[in-house]
Amino acid sequence: MESVTNLREMVLAQLRSRIVSGEAAPGTIYSVPAVATEMGMSTTPVREALLELSRTGLVSPLRNRGFRVEAATPKDLENQFDVRIMLEVGALVAIARQGLTDTKPLVLLADDVAGAVKSGNVTDYIETDRRFHEALVSRADNPLLTRTIMGLRADMRLYGISSPEGLERQRASVSEHYEMIELATTRQTEAIAALITRHIASWKPLMTAALRELA
Template sequence: MEQGTAEQRPRVWLPAQAGPVTPQRHSVRAQVLSALRHALVAGELLPGEVYSAPALAERYGVSATPVREAMQQLAGEGAVEVVPNRGFRVAEHNSRDLAELAEVRAMLEVPAIVRLARALPPERWEELRPLADAGVAAAAGGDRVGYAEADHDFHRALLSFTGNRRLTEAACDLLRRSQWSAAGGARPRTAELLADASEHTALLDALIAQEYAVAERIAREHVSAARHPH
């Protein structure tokens, strides 16, 4: 059912750190997209509910056009579904969806990490340490949205070492889809977020120590774990 009144509609606001909306269309769309990602991961937009672009645009203080454009991008990522003449329905996912996404991610990411493990010198892996630390900090604070972004940034940076843009984009798209699939479920506890974030650190430690079997095991468990909070 579409949110019809101010009381019914979710309180969705542009992130404070984004600053004032600039007149540039691309900038507005990017800020709206960021805010919608935040709202989806935070569970502020509910699975199965339909939201119209004009209603969300009113909350953002922008025209409906950048909202529609951002929603179309999210539809391509599997976060929402287009409902003709009504708006966008937040997609509903089940445990099978999450399991299938994890399986495909493992097929892409684990072999890539195994190849990189023997190809890159330890100092290159240290470049990812700040990203891993950012994830741990967000998880420790129970920041589900912050951790989702930190997790995405870490995996994108790691896979970029392959030099294969298509692989990186495909894997990151799957990660986004897994984040949307998990967003409607029970909120993970801080301990669960922290355990997931700590696997990034453990993976880096194994790669730097050139413990290839350990790195492969951690990578496989990290991507495939059913308890994944993202």
């Protein structure tokens, strides 16, 4: 039998994927018992997962009803892109400046992203991409920076990620992950700054257009 923690993480990944991808539109109500029944588990891990999502602002609790998916605005998305680029450029430049070592764990995580893209599983892509970037930025040895970056990523609406254009962008991101490892290893600070900027910013037009369509 899986532990409550493992089940919570499974529910968290699935619900976050539905919300940030736009599959669960703003205003959608998630009832704890209904989600537990759908996923074939007790209510405890579901409640814990939804409470975690409420802490990031993706959902809000409703008394005696469950949790409501919150809306995002184009300005919210623009601000998130701007701040992510500033912070992630700083993190990766710091890593490249000191020189990345022990790259095997990162290569394995990049392989996981590639596998998710190959299988066409968007939920797996979102989760494996998150793990790769968390492991990479943590090499800057600044826990506050890592928490801030990952908090921004967790709250970011990835509308359009399942569209044909989104799937194409996922495929393009695979080689970029391996390139980040290479550039950080060879201490190419300017090149890695340009790469992570492009890696993040290339999603902006797609996601902004998808968000406006939902409005």
